[in-house]
Amino acid sequence: MSNHKEVKKQQLNPPNVLIKTWCTLDRDEDEQVRMHAMKMLLGTFGDLESVIEFVKNKNIKV
Incomplete structure (x- = not known):
């Protein structure tokens, strides 16, 4: 299936608050x-481009 990545993206619907938390923690000093x-963001989305796309589509401020 050549569109496997696209199908996975369409099925992905993590809670916005969880993504906001991970994005906030990504800026932590530790x-x-x-x-x-x-690791959690990439494990959920697969790549940084997908993370960025999700954040933009959901109007999540990071």
Whole structure:
């Protein structure tokens, strides 16, 4: 299936507050906190481009 990534994106609907939290933690001064937040974002979305697209589409301020 060549559109597997597109299908996954369409099915993705994490709570906005969770994404806001991870984006906030990604700016924390503690490197371990930042790394974990980014790991969670990338694990949920697959890549940074998808994270950015989701945040923009949901009007989440980061």
